[in-house]
Amino acid sequence: MPLGKVISAILIASICNCVYAQTKTIQIKNGEHWYGGAVTEGQQMPLKDGYSFNLFANTGGNQAAPLLLSSSGRYIWSDEPFQFAVHGNVLEISNAIAPVEVDSLGHNLKDAFSNAAKKHFPAKGKLPDTLLITRPQYNTWIELVYNQNQADILRYANAILANGFPAGVLMIDDNWGDYYGRFDFRKDRFENAAAMVDSLHKMGFKVMLWISPFVSPDTEVFRELLSKKLLLMKDTVNPAILSWWNGYSAVMDFTNPTAKEWFSGRLDYMVQTYHLDGFKLDAGDADFYPADAVSFAKATPNEQSRLWGEIGLHYALNEYRAMWKMGGEPLVQRLRDKQHTWVDLQKLIPHITLAGLLGYNFTCPDMIGGGEFGSFIGRDKLDEELVVRSAQCSALMPMMQFSVAPWRVLSKEHLAMVKKTVEIRGKYTPYILELAKASAVSGVPIVRSMEYEFPGQGFAAAKGQFMLGDKYLVAPVMTKDGKQSVVLPKGKWRSDKGEVLKGPGTIEQTVPLDRLPVYELIK
Known part of the structure; x- marks a missing residue:
């Protein structure tokens, strides 16, 4: 084994206080096809010769699980992340830090999923708030980006109704607070946030708020959390400062029950003070957690990500984009932000079907037209046909979410087509809801x-x-x-x-x- 892999394996093993497992090889049968690992790799499925992926500290920026399933009814599971690769007709599992189980009791992909789900991520019999399913969702991200403010949020909500779209769940996105870790609306942009939420309720919306597990350094909240050792640490004295898309931040250590209690208390405060209905729990990717960080209890970066997922279980209105090993739970997932391109539109089906195979059944495709705001910058005009086809692709998935305002970017003709997709969804909504209720009990994908x-x-x-x-x-x-x-x-x-x-x-x-x-x- 190359020296680099040996060092990596030793480091991983030390984090988990476990013995490094040797490589396991599985002979691929004639006509057998394998799927799994990370949702963002869905377009690569089934796995082909030369493919490899390492799940350690890497969920692909979306949902993932230590699970591979085959069209011949077999599945591979480990309680911890591992690396997998295909070499010819051999599937190789390496860098495993927990026992690797190979189950061969099934005959097809459905059997493989059913057997894995029953044993490792059984359905909990609970649903997220069904308004996320029965009505379209609306997110303020693409319209406002980091300029979240009371006046424009109310304007966006009024425009939804004025243009003939039904009220549903409205999500207020990032930069509503003074800094990360401070749980109050910033006064320079929100004159009376509670009154704003009350107004949205009267309009027929339920309201969710964007949050993350990050804490801005050198702030009052940061100093409080550091003194109580509720943050992930670089060593016994210094906090770990992580790089993510909004810069550098400290991060909550949810292996510490007191940290979890503090954070959940702040969310409950936001619900009580501002009358919120739930939260969009963003970030929390395993990719952001340093493998050598010091935590209250030993945990891999993947486990830190999973613990972030547990926070949302307290709220029926929840949404995640990054997740590890939380299949079967009443948590809403959203596919990773897609660019405003036809290539990314074509990823929606392989991604969302793979999410179902990993147990993430309450999944929303990305925002209609794309949610990766960088692909909107510098555009005088969007591809209107792409927006229409994107809405159609979402219409009969478990959920559909708008962000870019169709009435702003589309002609009357194309806007009418998008509204037609909402009407089409309405016809199938009773069946989709029936499937969601069944999935909550059986775990079967929607x-x-x-x-x-x-x-x-x-x-x-x-x-x-x-x-x-x-x-x-x-x-x-x-x-x-x-x-x-x-x-x-x-x-x-x-x-x-x-x-x-x-x-x-x-x-x-x-x-x-x-x-x-x-x-x-x-x-």
């Missing part, structure tokens, strides 16, 4: 990959269509030219246009911009 629902029919690499439950095949268009190939599995199908089609078969078509192709399995 959105399913084609291979999961129709094993052995040639869908192992299908990325352009998905199943909503076991009833509807959804095939949103994700190319500028509107062309697509829809592959129907065996059975009789009724299209959204009323045609009855027999599978297996392939439909080659050019889809009008105002259509979302859906095929109902009728036999």
Whole structure:
């Protein structure tokens, strides 16, 4: 083994107080396909020769789990992160710091998921707030970015209703406070935050607030937390200062029950003082936690990320973007910010179906039109067709979330098409809610990959269509030219246009911009 890997393994083992496990190799069977690891790698699935990924301190900026599943019914699980790679017909597990389990009891991908979920991340029988499912969500990020303020938030909410969109959950994003760790609205931008939230409630919205586990250094709160040793430390005296997208900050050490109690107390204070309904819990990526940091109890960076996930369990209205090993919980996940490009739009289906395979069933695709604000900078005009197709792609997923204001960036024609997607979702909402309730009990994914629902029919690499439950095949268009190939599995199908089609078969078509192709399995 190369010296660098040896040193890394020793460091990881020392963090976990465990014995370094030797490499394990699994022979890949003929026709067997493997999936799992990190949601942001979904477009790479199934795993191919030459692929590798190390889960230690790396969740890919999104959801992840120490789980790999195969189309032949096998799964691999470890309680701690590991590295995995494909070399020819061999799947290699290395740098494992906990025992690696290989289960071979199943026969297909659905079996592999079911067996893994029952043993390692069983459903808890609880739902997040169903308003996140039954109505569109609205996030102030793309419109306001770091200029979150009372007047513009109310203006955004009023515009939602004035343009014929239904009220739902409204999320106030980053930079509402004076600094990270101080839990009060900044007075220079929020004259009366409680009154603002009350007004939003009267308009029919529930209100969530962006938070993170970070604390700005050299502030009053920072000094208090440091004196109580509630922060992650560099050593026994000095705090760990982490680099993240907003600069450098200290971070809460949630291995310390007192730190968790302090933080949850501040969130409860925000609920009571400002009448908030829940929180968007951002950051918390395993990637941000130094492997050599000193914590109250020994923990990997991944475990620190998981503990951040536990905070949200106290609030029915919650949303996460980064998560580790919390499948089966009533936590809402959102796919990582996507750019305003067709390439990133095409990642939504493979990402959200992989999220389901890892147990993250209450997942929202990214913000409609894209949530990576850098791809909006310097644009005089957005690709209006992309916004429409993005809305269509989200419409029959577990949730749909707006941020960039469609009424601001779209023509009347294209705005009408986006509003039509909301109407389409309304027709399917009772079924989506039914699936969500069933998933809370059984853990079965709401959105399913084609291979999961129709094993052995040639869908192992299908990325352009998905199943909503076991009833509807959804095939949103994700190319500028509107062309697509829809592959129907065996059975009789009724299209959204009323045609009855027999599978297996392939439909080659050019889809009008105002259509979302859906095929109902009728036999």
